[in-house]
Amino acid sequence: xxxxxxxxxxxxxxxxxxxxxxxxxxxxxxxxxxxxxxxxxxxxxxxxxxxxxxxxxxxxxxxxxxxxxxxxxxxxxxxxxxxxxxxxxxxxxxxxxxxxxxxxxxxxxxxxxxxxxxxxxxxxxxxxxxxxxxxxxxxxxxxxxxxxxxxxxxxxxxxxxxxxxxxxxxxxxxxxxxxxxxxxxxxxxxxxxxxxxxxxxxxxxxxxxxxxxxxxxxxxxxxxxxxxxxxxxxxxxxxxxxxxxxxxxxxxxxxxxxxxxxxxxxxxxxxxxxxxxxxxxxxxxxxxxxxxxxxxxxxxxxxxxxxxxxxxxxxxxxxxxxx
Amino acid sequence: xxxxxxxxxxxxxxxxxxxxxxxxxxxxxxxxxxxxxxxxxxxxxxxxxxxxxxxxxxxxxxxxxxxxxxxxxxxxxxxxxxxxxxxxxxxxxxxxxxxxxxxxxxxxxxxxxxxxxxxxxxxxxxxxxxxxxxxxxxxxxxxxxxxxxxxxxxxxxxxxxxxxxxxxxxxxxxxxxxxxxxxxxxxxxxxxxxxxxxxxxxxxxxxxxxxxxxxxxxxxxxxxxxxxxxxxxxxxxxxxxxxxxxxxxxxxxxxxxxxxxxxxxxxxxxxxxxxxxxxxxxxxxxxxxxxxxxxxxxxxxxxxxxxxxxxxxxxxxxxxxxxxxxxxxxxxxxxxxxxxxxxxxxxxxxxxxxxxxxxxxxxxxxxxxxxxxxxxxxxxxxxxxxxxxxxxxxxxxxxxxxxxxxxxxxxxxxxxxxxxxxxxxxxxxxxxxxxxxxxxxxxxxxxxxxxxxxxxxxxxxxxxxxxxxxxxxxxxxxxxxxxxxxxxxxxxxxxxxxxxxxxxxxxxxxxxxxxxxxxxxxxxxxxxxxxxxxxxxxxxxxxxxx
Numbered sequence: 069x070x071x072x073x074x075x076x077x078x079x080x081x082x083x084x085x086x087x088x089x090x091x092x093x094x095x096x097x098x099x100x101x102x103x104x105x106x107x108x109x110x111x112x113x114x115x116x117x118x119x120x121x122x123x124x125x126x127x128x129x130x131x132x133x134x135x136x137x138x139x140x141x142x143x144x145x146x147x148x149x150x151x152x153x154x155x156x157x158x159x160x161x162x163x164x165x166x167x168x169x170x171x172x173x174x175x176x177x178x179x180x181x182x183x184x185x186x187x188x189x190x191x192x193x194x195x196x197x198x199x200x201x202x203x204x205x206x207x208x209x210x211x212x213x214x215x216x217x218x219x220x221x222x223x224x225x226x227x228x229x230x231x232x233x234x235x236x237x238x239x240x241x242x243x244x245x246x247x248x249x250x251x252x253x254x255x256x257x258x259x260x261x262x263x264x265x266x267x268x269x270x271x272x273x274x275x276x277x278x279x280x281x282x283x284x285x286x287x288x289x290x291x292x293x294x295x296x297x298x299x300x301x302x303x304x305x306x307x308x309x310x311x312x313x314x315x316x317x318x319x320x321x322x323x324x325x326x327x328x329x330x331x332x333x334x335x336x337x338x339x340x341x342x343x344x345x346x347x348x349x350x351x352x353x354x355x356x357x358x359x360x361x362x363x364x365x366x367x368x369x370x371x372x373x374x375x376x377x378x379x380x381x382x383x384x385x386x387x388x389x390x391x
Numbered sequence: 392x393x394x395x396x397x398x399x400x401x402x403x404x405x406x407x408x409x410x411x412x413x414x415x416x417x418x419x420x421x422x423x424x425x426x427x428x429x430x431x432x433x434x435x436x437x438x439x440x441x442x443x444x445x446x447x448x449x450x451x452x453x454x455x456x457x458x459x460x461x462x463x464x465x466x467x468x469x470x471x472x473x474x475x476x477x478x479x480x481x482x483x484x485x486x487x488x489x490x491x492x493x494x495x496x497x498x499x500x501x502x503x504x505x506x507x508x509x510x511x512x513x514x515x516x517x518x519x520x521x522x523x524x525x526x527x528x529x530x531x532x533x534x535x536x537x538x539x540x541x542x543x544x545x546x547x548x549x550x551x552x553x554x555x556x557x558x559x560x561x562x563x564x565x566x567x568x569x570x571x572x573x574x575x576x577x578x579x580x581x582x583x584x585x586x587x588x589x590x591x592x593x594x595x596x597x598x599x600x601x602x603x604x605x606x607x608x609x610x611x612x613x614x615x616x617x618x619x620x621x622x623x624x625x626x627x628x629x630x631x632x633x634x635x636x637x638x639x640x641x642x643x644x645x646x647x648x649x650x651x652x653x654x655x656x657x658x659x660x661x662x663x664x665x666x667x668x669x670x671x672x673x674x675x676x677x678x679x680x681x682x683x684x685x686x687x688x689x690x691x692x693x694x695x696x697x698x699x700x701x702x703x704x705x706x707x708x709x710x711x712x713x714x715x716x717x718x719x720x721x722x723x724x725x726x727x728x729x730x731x732x733x734x735x736x737x738x739x740x741x742x743x744x745x746x747x748x749x750x751x752x753x754x755x756x757x758x759x760x761x762x763x764x765x766x767x768x769x770x771x772x773x774x775x776x777x778x779x780x781x782x783x784x785x786x787x788x789x790x791x792x793x794x795x796x797x798x799x800x801x802x803x804x805x806x807x808x809x810x811x812x813x814x815x816x817x818x819x820x821x822x823x824x825x826x827x828x829x830x831x832x833x834x835x836x837x838x839x840x841x842x843x844x845x846x847x848x849x850x851x852x853x854x855x856x857x858x859x860x861x862x863x864x865x866x867x868x869x870x871x872x873x874x875x876x877x878x879x880x881x882x883x884x885x886x887x888x889x890x891x892x893x894x895x896x897x898x899x900x901x902x903x904x905x906x907x908x909x910x911x912x913x914x915x916x917x918x919x920x921x922x923x924x925x926x927x928x929x930x931x932x933x934x935x936x937x
Contacts, residue, residue: 080719081719081721081722107663108662108663109663109665109666110663138631138660138661138662139631139658139660139661140601140631141586142586142589142590142593143593143601145590146593146594163718163719164719164721164722165715165716165717165718165719165722167715170569170570170586171586173568173569173570173586173587174586174587174590176561176566176567176568177560177561177562177566177568177571177587177590177591178560178590178594179559179560179561203701203716203719203720203745203749204716204719204720206712206713207715207716207719
């Protein structure tokens with residue numbers, strides 16, 4: 069059965085969730101997103117791109133839909149799942165006080181969804197103050213703790229030293245945190261949601277609509293590195309290499325033939341610090357080949373460094389990197 | 392010329408301080424023409440003497456300030472609660488005293504179902520009275536191993552399901568999801584909590600559940616079940632007000648036979664504020680005698696027994712972490728200010744005392760920015776407020792509606808687990824409201840607990856828990872005060888005290904008609920006073936005998 073990836077975007081009021089969602093809708097790259105938002109009015113949609121506007125749902129020319137959550141996320145999500153056939157990805161904007169990790173768990177009990185990532189935005193200028201607030205401190209802490217990837221937004225409003233301070237503080241309170249600084253929520257959309265053509269091996273790629281090339285290239289550049297091997301992959305070595313990646317690597321996706329389960333198609337999925345490895349049935353007639361793609365910010369290590377990091381995983385056939 | 396009817400009664404308890412008791416009430420054009428002796432009323436001209444209530448006691452029609460029309464919705468499904476509960480047709484659905492009884496009842500219902508794929512949904516279940524035994528999937532598999540079976544707990548936050556539901560959702564030992572309860576061996580028990588429960592209830596029963604819960608029929612059932620308990624005005628105190636629901640309200644309330652005045656409150660979070668204000672103003676254009684829009688609701692925190700109330704230090708007695716915000720402090724401020732500025736009255740759900748504090752702060756700030764007399768913003772539930780918070784309510788011109796039924800249904804849990812003895816003994820502090828002069832009502836929050844103002848009044852008077860413990864004698868109030876809280880007090884919290892809530896000249900002829908005199912029975916028997924029926928705008932609604 070086809071499962072739609074579910075991404076949950078969390079973060080306190082003013083952290084930049086709506087900015088990120090607006091960017092996503094403009095740069096959907098041909099993937100048909102359903103975006104569930106709290107405040108319909110805040111979504112900035114070019115009216116020329118709206119093909120239908122019915123009550124709490126707006127349909128866009130690029131195949132995306134935007135739905136108001138109203139007062140029930142559960143019902144809004146169910147309404148969206150009725151349209152599962154014309155969608156590729158579901159994105160939920162958690163309310164400013166919700167725990168986005170809890171919302172993402174719905175994908176674990178919904179056969180039509182697969183948990184993708186929990187992206188939490190934090191306002192770099194105020195997150196420390198918020199975290200200490202008597203009323204919302206614990207709410208902020210739950211959000212930070214549940215983040216697969218933390219987007220430290222509004223970095224442009226701080227000096228380098230201030231930004232480094234906040235980042236250090238965040239890392240100390242949550243060891244293992246994957247953090248990417250950003251301004252105006254400018255993080256490579258493709259790396260957050262996995263749009264790039266090279267993200268998934270071709271056989272998994274979603275159908276492309278004619279609008280695929282509409283995305284304007286004004287977003288931040290993306291870095292990509294891929295790895296292909298026909299040899300068996302050492303599971304522990306792969307996990308170790310993934311865990312050792314720096315924060316600038318935002319996402320990894322792979323179809324892998326593990327040495328310890330060579331008949332099973334292994335699927336590796338990483339968003340931020342969260343790594344999921346699952347078995348996806350037998351290889352069948354598919355090419356017995358392991359592919360892994362990393363996506364990240366331009367700060368991502370160069371090809372040579374990544375080649376070195378993954379050297380012990382399997383004998384590589386080809387590696388490539390692009391910026 | 393309009394006709395006048397004069398009703399003699401055994402006693403009329405008016406809630407009017409000038410004339411607390413009387414023997415006769417005259418009704419003309421659906422309103423109270425006069426109250427007094429027959430001789431005093433005869434001066435109004437020709438009349439018909441109607442002796443229907445001669446041996447009965449009249450009170451102002453009860454006003455339920457915090458209920459939900461979902462009470463009517465859930466009666467579409469079987470009730471499997473611990474306590475007897477009256478259904479809209481007047482029959483008593485008997486309480487089920489153990490899990491086996493619940494299973495047996497559901498099995499009987501299942502056998503009568505024809506469509507094999509249709510899920511079986513039941514509600515009102517509460518295992519806290521079963522001495523620790525929880526329901527599990529194996530219990531419900533005895534009902535059916537093929538049909539989805541879902542049992543919603545009385546708090547509406549927890550759900551028990553059978554194996555087919557778990558299997559369909561792919562829930563097994565490897566599913567690590569908050570709210571999916573597992574046994575010591577790591578196997579899901581079939582109990583689901585909070586968002587997982589809500590999701591599964593809707594998922595397994597179909598998307599139209601929300602519609603079914605608030606359609607026209609549901610509104611009718613709600614009105615009937617309210618009327619059976621003597622209620623003439625009831626709120627639906629949180630609704631997104633989609634067109635379909637509004638249409639259902641309108642059709643139901645257009646009938647002369649519709650037995651209550653219905654006051655829906657708009658859930659402010661559902662729309663951006665400018666749209667919400669526009670929507671409400673448009674809805675209010677069509678307000679009529681039996682349907683009034685205009686109330687606004689903000690939900691701040693969760694529930695105490697659901698461990699989701701926002702509590703001040705020192706938090707939960709059992710040491711569990713603080714609850715969660717449904718609407719965060721910044722949004723509470725924003726929403727309250729907007730609806731305050733637009734002239735609306737806002738009802739603010741606060742269970743924990745931290746939530747009450749945030750709401751009080753928000754009202755104080757809104758008033759500093761936009762001074763406004765007689766706004767009567769009302770804290771709803773407000774179960775943990777201390778005397779200082781009540782004094783702030785009084786100073787800010789606020790009202791409060793206290794959840795007295797909690798004392799009985801969850802008082803024991805509050806005493807032993809959530810609040811601890813000290814705070815449990817002062818929860819739902821009616822006597823403090825009286826002492827501090829905060830206009831107050833008491834409520835049932837149906838369908839969370841059954842609608843029944845006499846029972847609610849009994850709770851406030853006696854403060855007895857289900858196990859028989861008295862929770863805080865110092866917060867007990869007199870029967871007369873409790874009866875005022877379910878009539879004039881509640882009307883005051885809804886800004887309708889000029890129109891309903893007492894029996895006096897000019898007001899609407901809305902009466903609760905009782906077999907016994909609630910001020911003459913022992914206070915412990917207040918809940919056992921029988922309701923003969925109601926009068927709504929002069930129209931008589933006799934209730935079927937229980």
